[in-house]
Amino acid sequence: MIDFYLNGKRRQCADVSPDTSILELLRTQLGQTGTKEGCASGDCGACTVAIGEPDVSGELRYHNANACITPAYQLQGCHLVTVEGLSRGDALHPAQAAMVECHGSQCGFCTPGIVMSLFTLHEEQRRCPAPLTQERLEAALGGNLCRCTGYRPIRDAALSMDQYPDTHPVxxxxxxxxxxxxTLRQNTATTSEFASQGHFTAPRDLAALRELKRQRPQARLVAGATDLWLETTQQLRILDDLIDVRQVAELNTIEETPEGWWIGSAVTYSRLEPLLEVHYPTFAHLMHRFASSQIRNRGTLGGNVANASPIGDTPPVLLALDARLILDGPDGERELPLAEFFLDYKKTALKDNEFIRAIFLPRPSCDQNLKVWKLSKRREDDISAVLAAFAWRQEDGVMRDVRLAFGGMAAIPRRALGAEQALEGQPPCVKAFEAAKRSLRDEFQPMTDVRGAAEYRQMAASNMLERLHLMLVAASNQNTDAEVMLDAYAH
Structure with a gap:
């Protein structure tokens, strides 16, 4: 049984299989067909809905999400808003009215998803008024594609929403x-077994999660489901034994220590961004190109690590920052460096009954430098072809504590140890970087796939090292404004 609110009305849905998505529930059981299926992989945004959850003060906070890859059971104790729930009779919501007046809809298929992203943006503006900058607009709409190329009127609609009467839904x-x-959330049992077919279990604390992993070590863990759900939508696999970790209290904390921060594995990227903006602005800047707001609102750092994709965006950055993990399970917890976690393609050091409890992000030293560069076919909401993360210090004109990590260059995210050794203790000179690039060619045998040939990836990784070299040379010449290539952002 899923007990939630839909457009202000309480709904209870029984006989729902564990791998049912919100989109499937809406269209096949609830008759709400305004939400469309485009890609069924979280890439196009046509299925975007708004999910309201109470904050610590009890106020509902709405975020946009991809209904096609969000488990229906995660609606338990939430308020789901779809495009059918925005107008007040014949009076349109400002997001809808602005889209009509600015001619932001062409074929109309993507329009409901765009409207829902604008709705959550409007709600954010209502709660915390602030200038609608290009950066915020990109963050809000980066996960919505319009294949009729109608972006200018959509942008105009977003910028003019505040000029329309603030019509709100009934x-x-x-x-x-x-x-x-x-109340509905509080009345949910500490460990709830929701599904009548298979298992969809949502523990509320660490002890319950450990016990579930002891009883059902084969069960799949689900947090944001932004990658796991592709197994059912793209590969048609049956996911009938799931443990939802989103409500586990201990996995949702960010614990600060003098050495750094332990980030619970269920903490979403949206929650993590403020910390990164203060202490790791380069990492925070990557978040503008990490998927979309729909994904960042649901996806978790722990999920990106556990997924062990060779082209995941955050593992190379975490490797460059020398991150560590706490693994947990019914046999107790253990700590290990992230560099020892990835073993082979999609294989990790996790035992069958273990899970990632937290990721440790070390506090940066005042002289630490970090650069992160990502190459992808699509600027927003795309997986990397190659991602490079470089961390180092400069001391007396030479490079120290050099850590160079890459994604897309091997079967796992990996540090380039030979290239690091070539630069360690050396000035940023041509000779040192040429040696690092030669080592890089020997260390990696990249894959060839739809995102890039092996030769392209090898050249791209080498060019990223050369870019670092040229930037360091410019900095040593006190030309601090020099940039080697155009920034891949509009802001």
């Missing part, structure tokens, strides 16, 4: 809605 008048959802 359900927004209900003073009890937020309190009812809070």
């Amino acid at each position: 359900w927004a008048d209900d003073p009890e809605l937020a309190a009812n959802i809070v």
